[in-house]
Amino acid sequence: MGTLGAHYPAFARPLRAGVGLKLEHLPEILTQKDQVGFFEVHAENYMGAGGASHRALDVIRQAYPLSLHGVGLSIGGEGPLDEAHLSRLRDLNQRYEPFLFSDHLAWSTHDTSYFNDLLPVPYNKITLSRVCEHIDRVQEVVGRQMLLENPSTYVAFEQSTIGEIDFLKEIVRKTGCGLLLDVNNVHVSCTNQEWDAEAYLEAFPMQHVGEIHLGGHAPDVDDVGRPLLIDAHDREVDAAVWALFENVIARVGPIPTLVEWDNDIPAWDVLVSEAQAADSILDRAVRAQDLKQVG
Amino acid sequence: MTEPLKNSEFGAALLNAGHQMPAGVIGPDGAPAPKRFNVYRNNVVVSLTEALAATYPTLQKLLGEEYFAALAREYIGKYPPKSPVLIWYGQELADFVESFPPLSTYPYLADVARFEWAWLQAYHAADQVALDPAALAEIAADALADIRFRAHAATHLLTSSWPIYDLLQANRFGACSPEDVDMKSAQSVLITRPDIEVVIKPLRSGGHEFFSALINGETLGLAAGVAMEKSSTFDLSANLSDALESGAFVEIL
Numbered sequence: 001m002g003t004l005g006a007h008y009p010a011f012a013r014p015l016r017a018g019v020g021l022k023l024e025h026l027p028e029i030l031t032q033k034d035q036v037g038f039f040e041v042h043a044e045n046y047m048g049a050g051g052a053s054h055r056a057l058d059v060i061r062q063a064y065p066l067s068l069h070g071v072g073l074s075i076g077g078e079g080p081l082d083e084a085h086l087s088r089l090r091d092l093n094q095r096y097e098p099f100l101f102s103d104h105l106a107w108s109t110h111d112t113s114y115f116n117d118l119l120p121v122p123y124n125k126i127t128l129s130r131v132c133e134h135i136d137r138v139q140e141v142v143g144r145q146m147l148l149e150n151p152s153t154y155v156a157f158e159q160s161t162i163g164e165i166d167f168l169k170e171i172v173r174k175t176g177c178g179l180l181l182d183v184n185n186v187h188v189s190c191t192n193q194e195w196d197a198e199a200y201l202e203a204f205p206m207q208h209v210g211e212i213h214l215g216g217h218a219p220d221v222d223d224v225g226r227p228l229l230i231d232a233h234d235r236e237v238d239a240a241v242w243a244l245f246e247n248v249i250a251r252v253g254p255i256p257t258l259v260e261w262d263n264d265i266p267a268w269d270v271l272v273s274e275a276q277a278a279d280s281i282l283d284r285a286v287r288a289q290d291l292k293q294v295g
Numbered sequence: 296m297t298e299p300l301k302n303s304e305f306g307a308a309l310l311n312a313g314h315q316m317p318a319g320v321i322g323p324d325g326a327p328a329p330k331r332f333n334v335y336r337n338n339v340v341v342s343l344t345e346a347l348a349a350t351y352p353t354l355q356k357l358l359g360e361e362y363f364a365a366l367a368r369e370y371i372g373k374y375p376p377k378s379p380v381l382i383w384y385g386q387e388l389a390d391f392v393e394s395f396p397p398l399s400t401y402p403y404l405a406d407v408a409r410f411e412w413a414w415l416q417a418y419h420a421a422d423q424v425a426l427d428p429a430a431l432a433e434i435a436a437d438a439l440a441d442i443r444f445r446a447h448a449a450t451h452l453l454t455s456s457w458p459i460y461d462l463l464q465a466n467r468f469g470a471c472s473p474e475d476v477d478m479k480s481a482q483s484v485l486i487t488r489p490d491i492e493v494v495i496k497p498l499r500s501g502g503h504e505f506f507s508a509l510i511n512g513e514t515l516g517l518a519a520g521v522a523m524e525k526s527s528t529f530d531l532s533a534n535l536s537d538a539l540e541s542g543a544f545v546e547i548l
Contacts, residue, residue: 047380048419052491072379078302085379110302113375115309117338122300154334158319159300194323222322223330230334
């Protein structure tokens with residue numbers, strides 16, 4: 001693996017917006033410094049042995065805090081976790097020393113098949129204990145706390161007996177993991193499930209949130225014409241999501257916030273302007289916090 | 296409690312449009328919601344098709360987006376990924392294309408896919424420092440025939456009955472026009488990555504046999520012999536120079 005334990009700079013936790021690293025933006029990133037507060041990468045894209053992707057990530061990590069975001073652990077899966085995959089995640093954590101490490105409340109692997117989507121988990125006692133066992137195993141192997149991301153969902157299950165927030169709270173209580181609050185997912189799920197997004201966020205255990213995600217979604221309709229939002233990450237953050245985000249930050253203070261844009265990837269400037277929009281909301285909260293400390 | 300929903304049921308229905316949506320998948324009114332379930336079906340097929348297209352851009356270009364998507368759908372159903380690391384997904388696509396009856400009149404497509412797979416392996420291979428070409432000068436003349444080379448982790452060879460190098464140069468790298476490709480020529484190609492850029496090199500007559508023997512750890516003398524047996528025009532000094540200049544090797548043993 002080359003440079004295990006390279007000892008990168010230890011940056012302060014960025015109370016700023018970051019963006020997902022896309023290699024096509026690398027020339028601009030290298031010439032226009034400090035446009036964003038941190039970068040996030042999908043861990044699975046950096047599991048090759050070497051080459052251009054690792055070279056780029058090394059350069060980025062020298063200059064920025066990094067968040068390592070897994071999309072393939074299948075924490076909500078029925079079977080045991082893939083130990084080889086866990087080892088790769090541990091190695092990436094050791095190699096790049098990210099300040100955050102996260103994955104999803106979802107499943108994506110069954111038997112040996114990987115579906116490459118974040119599939120929904122019914123919420124009940126059986127699935128709760130399985131998810132907790134899996135998170136315990138992740139934190140044991142990787143040797144650090146992980147953040148668990150709230151899902152965007154399109155369906156519900158007759159087999160669910162626990163609400164999503166209570167399910168997340170129990171996971172945090174039992175495993176000591178933190179949470180990644182995806183505000184776009186909140187808006188998408190609450191629209192799709194006909195829940196109240198503001199109430200969802202009021203109830204969300206904010207003291208355990210280590211990172212926020214923002215992203216774009218695509219509108220559609222379901223079987224009987226009800227709105228159905230798709231978590232597409234292919235456009236600007238929606239006004240409704242900005243409003244929810246602003247309320248959360250005003251209430252709980254600044255939290256490292258990522259703008260996700262993974263499909264129909266825009267020009268670097270467009271992504272930066274999304275990050276700046278998040279920054280202006282975070283800055284206000286940072287100033288409010290400073291004032292409180294002075295006062 | 297209702298019978299727990301099995302991931303296997305959910306998964307089987309994702310990959311097979313013919314399978315029924317599993318029981319218990321509902322909308323906010325508690326009624327079964329097949330259109331909502333289809334969002335997951337669509338996500339799986341579309342995202343895996345994109346992953347295959349990222350690995351096989353030339354195959355996609357030659358087939359057209361629509362045909363490639365249809366081919367990918369068949370392939371995904373038969374060979375779903377075995378790992379969440381998608382740079383490792385799609386290894387069987389060349390064989391799948393080769394045995395796909397509707398494509399039997401385009402026999403070169405399987406080799407195009409083989410090339411693209413090898414290119415991706417080289418792109419992500421471990422970083423290694425290529426052999427300094429000057430290293431050969433330090434070997435005594437009478438010892439040359441007995442030296443062996445260790446191949447770079449990124450080094451791959453591909454031999455084809457088709458102009459595989461020209462097809463890729465024309466359709467992937469834009470180095471020449473597709474009209475200029477002589478479909479009657481057969482080519483072999485070396486793919487490696489001495490530093491960060493993947494290098495591709497068409498091999499000379501006998502070059503495939505020569506490189507193949509060296510990569511397998513045979514001596515230089517034996518590799519030259521095998522190549523001469525295959526090709527009466529085999530040029531040892533030109534091929535040896537290709538071997539050193541391409542960065543395909545990391546060490547003289």
